[in-house]
Amino acid sequence: MSQNSQDQAPAWHNVEAHGIFPKHSHDDVARFNYIATMNKYLSQTLGEGNALAYEKRVEPKHTKTNQRAPVSRHEIRSAMNGDPFHAVWSAAKRNTMEQRQQISRSIVMPQVMDLAKKAQELISEKGNLELDSTTELPSYIASVDHHCMPGSYHTELIEGDVSAGANYDAGIFATTGGGMGPLSDGAGRAVVKWLKNNHPDFRPVRILEIGCTIGHTLLPVAEAFPDATVIGVDVGAPVLRYGAARAASLGVDNVTFVQANGEGLSRYDDESFDFIYTSMFLHETSNRAMGSVMTEVSRLLKPGGLTLHLEQPSYSEDMPLYEQFIRDWDAHNNNEPFWTTLHDIDIKNVLAENGFQSSELFVAPIAVAKPDTLNEDEPPLEDHGRAAAWLGYGAWKGY
């Protein structure tokens, strides 16, 4: 296996520490640098070992035993789980996810009170937060610690808590190997770049993101359309508080963070938004919820409006089974239970079944505006479906 030039992740001190970003020490930075580089090494150089193990050992043995090659990613997974190289690789990969959570929580927990106080000051100055404690948490959120995040996006430890948001923000640069840039906002910049390149005359006046978390994707969109009213909804109060404080500290003042379930947005009138989007959101919902969300999107969108949903590509028949297997790792090892089902579904069909005409639908490749490793010249590399390049599944209403 060759040493890959991109095994070295960009140093964590490239992270832009805005006004609500948790304070951290020299040792915290060293720990994150270790995790980011270990992640990249596992994905790139050692990742090649999985393909070799499959090609040289696992696939030939399976074919000999069954008198045929594996016919699904599930068969490949159960065969690969018995391979010693893959088992060790997989355990190490899971371990980096757990360590990443431990590092950011060890940074955030000692300052949980200070962060809550600072967030409250920043938010009350701007008034950019609407919480609704009656919002019901869907079971697909309440019952899973997504990607090993203790308490997921919603758990509150103290009044006014922002720790879930701070934990998420502190560690995401390491998880993505810096691929999303210093503010981890690459998806938002990618959406803006795609809109400006492909639809330069599109001027949305009201914009909605469903499942906005702390606003990584929301803020670049709000900055690109400074005259628009931009709303991000999410079910998690601590991520919304942190997001509102982060937006205030970054000086983005046309956004409001709202606690609401995207499956039922009756607080907003029919045809009241020009642009409604989600980003890495659908894979954390469920089959049923996705349909309800799309029905709401179809109701809320103005005629001529755009809806866009960023996800990693579906497992189409054109995608080799081995690639499907490796992209599915997070579903089985990193607490992303809906990931595997979602990628069997054509999101275009979900739009078509929930109010959009087939003539209105499109799929577009959307990649991060500033690619991997903070180096403009290097394209983003694949990392088990975490590369900073997505497919945008969308529709223009009424076209």
Ligand SMILES: C[S@@+](CC[C@H](N)C(=O)[O-])C[C@H]1O[C@@H](n2cnc3c(N)ncnc32)[C@H](O)[C@@H]1O
């Ligand atoms: C992976 S994160 C999305 C990341 C974010 N869109 C971004 O681009 O930075 C998924 C988010 O969806 C939220 N979520 C899940 N189901 C939801 C629902 N039914 N309504 C609103 N938010 C939901 C979660 O609380 C979580 O914050």
